[in-house]
Amino acid sequence: MSAQETAAASPVADAFARDGFVCPIAVMSAAEAADYRRRLEAAEATYGGDKTFRKMLRRYPNLVLPFIDEITRRPEITDVIAEILGPDILVLDAPFFIKEANTKSFVSWHQDLHYWGLETEEEVTAWVALSPATAESGCMRFVAGSQNRRVDHRDTYEEDNLLTRGQEVAVTVDESEATDAALRPGQMSIHHGRVFHASHPNRTDDRRIGLAIRYIPARAQQVKGGSMAAMLVRGEDRYGNFRRCRPPTGLLKEADIAHWTEIAEARNKIMLGGEKN
Template identity: 85%
Template sequence: MSAMETRAASPVADAFARDGFVCPITVMSTDEAAEYRRQLEAAEAAYGADKSFRKMLRRYPNLVLPFIDEITRRPEITGAVAEILGPDLLVLDAPFFIKEANTTSFVSWHQDLHYWGLETEEEVTAWVALSPATAESGCMRFVAGSQNRQVAHNDTHAEDNLLTRGQEIAVKVDESEATEAELQPGQMSLHHGRVFHASHPNRTGDRRIGLAIRYIPTRARQTEGGNMAAMLVRGEDRFGNFHPCHPPTGLMTEADVAHWTEIAGARNKVMLGGKED
């Protein structure tokens, strides 16, 4: 029996155990979300022409953008996650999933943990909305209870798929069973790494901006493909099972970019067999 099953009951933990996801949870004001979006778009304006920067938004932006590191540590977020995983938390990654206005980008049905090489299924993704995430803009969609299944995946490499490999589950999903996880700026959903999830294209005139923070307990271990790094954001790490990350020292500093390059390389050994994404 996992620690998630034995932890003291709470409304968040109970819903998570039953459905594999919880939403919506308000974790900041709309003004705070707007300020984080402003900082993101200022960084995009300054560095967005650089292909490496665009990769950084999809892999460990918390290592080079201080405001992302700040979001991952917000007690409104980590407190809810701690109800499920316990008080000592690492961030395994914190990628942005951005769909531009009126674009065809989508995410196919998949399970996150299929690719991460963890010995445990104790993982929670906090998907934080910095812009409206609605059915029209391509919000997250979940199939309740599907976290109790482990299914095969196919790599499609579809051009418009936001996933690295265009990975999708190799079973047919009944679309009528899907829940549209609509969020307003400043709200989040929490989901299990095995729950079936996907999202449609953005058919609105505004960007759909989400930050997917991958939390694991410090007791977790990597068992396949090498060892990824992780950032301690709550409590203490008495295990040392992951290479430690350090918070950014400023905005896109040379030292932090070098740190990101090292950490991303280790991640690619696990996720992509050493290939670049």
């Protein structure tokens, strides 16, 4: 099934094709979101002093935290993604984007697919809110229709930018054209990897916690290198274009950490030009 054939039968896919994003979409109850947040913060309380653990929250946490792998496989999420990408779905990564209360952290305007080394434009990011994401807390912002543009980027390395290199589009974005993607805990937005997106600092007294799950169809391929890995979460992988990730066996188990290290290092060489974790 092609993305075009899927989109023809799906209002969500139609809106996605038109605007490059759709929100809000309910994918779990507020109580379930609160439980996932509790499990995250319990892990942070135990392991948060470890630099490698903090890196894991931003690179493939689904390889070392079973409850993150569980979220990526929830049918409430993957059924929506399948409306756009078809039934056979891989997770390329699932990083957390966490803004602490009353901090300056922000995300500059950028396009994800500029960096990812894929030969396809078929990609959907599901941004799942585990805490309130509002204009005040720095929710995601999108420019509708910008997924149809290809623009240059530059690296700024700004200290408060949550992106690894502070990467941003090398064009001026009219803020008045942006849409705030406000979400309640348990809701998600979905966006195309080419749509312009950004977010402001968190000016509230609560953390803004979001999980950005990067979904691609199993038929996708790389154009850079050949060592990237992905996790099959729905359907079948009849192509074998990516190294297969394996689900975690427990919470931060030694074998899973070794697996994470291997996968993350290969990812960095391709997606960020060798940038370290």
